[in-house]
Amino acid sequence: MHHAEASNFASGLTKKDVYAQVVEHSRGLFDGQRNWRQNLSSNLSNASSLIYHALHSLPSPSSAVNWCGFYVLDPTTPSQLLLGPFQGHVACQTIGFGRGVCGTAASAQTTQLVKDVEAFPGHIACDAASKSEIVVPIIQKGKVVAIIDIDCAELNGFDEDDKEALETIAALLAESCDF
């Protein structure tokens, strides 16, 4: 199989089916890749591509996802996130814990499912096109080591199915990668 085929998804699948395929492919991709420092970047790069293309294989609003990627804990500055691998337009490079949707997920250690980013206090508008957002913390040994951040160009882009699947993927990343 060509590697690219891992991020091709048949049309007509349900969101749960598509996410199940993401988890299965992720397991394969991450297997045996935890020990090299740079592999974190490989794993997060491929994971952002898998999730982005999975959501784009679905009907609206999932197909309107316009950014999908990671922010990782800055090892040199306490309580700061640094931009990691992503799919989409150029993004903010640093985000403080507690700032905006990403920073809130990091400081609260809980998923933020935001139906309308304009209504979120302190929202950081990296891209004016983004209307809704979901941010899921990746927690290792009780500490947030990274977040999954996904933006959608439509309101109400995400639901409980996204939350549940992305939390499974976050747990898989936490157990598969050395952050």
Next chain:
Amino acid sequence: MHHAEASNFASGLTKKDVYAQVVEHSRGLFDGQRNWRQNLSSNLSNASSLIYHALHSLPSPSSAVNWCGFYVLDPTTPSQLLLGPFQGHVACQTIGFGRGVCGTAASAQTTQLVKDVEAFPGHIACDAASKSEIVVPIIQKGKVVAIIDIDCAELNGFDEDDKEALETIAALLAESCDF
């Protein structure tokens, strides 16, 4: 300015104009970002997005670019490249020096401009959709530290203008980032 606007390009620009905008925005994005280890990932993530969206703002064949990203030197395995940040479908995680177009650019320390990947001896088909490719080495202190790799779904996707501009971007990355 929203960060995402850096990767919006007006239509009707020439390839040279678009690449000039990529270099200008890259300079701004990389400025002051060299000292943190993770910033390499931030810089390469934003650079892959900038270049990808720049090429997609142009007519065919540039608009048919289907993968744009980086492989970085593996610090733990001699003469091996590891997948870095990219835009596009899931990709091969490791490439040995001398293998395929990427490995040849790394071992020869020269840009590989390949009009038809099927005609390139030992081509690694990460994605069967890719028809042509350009790979530009990033050289620091005489050593290849990473490569820029761009695939196109059309034959003859790249020309001397791409080569010249991408070599300028590779030089900027070499001087701006600690690999």
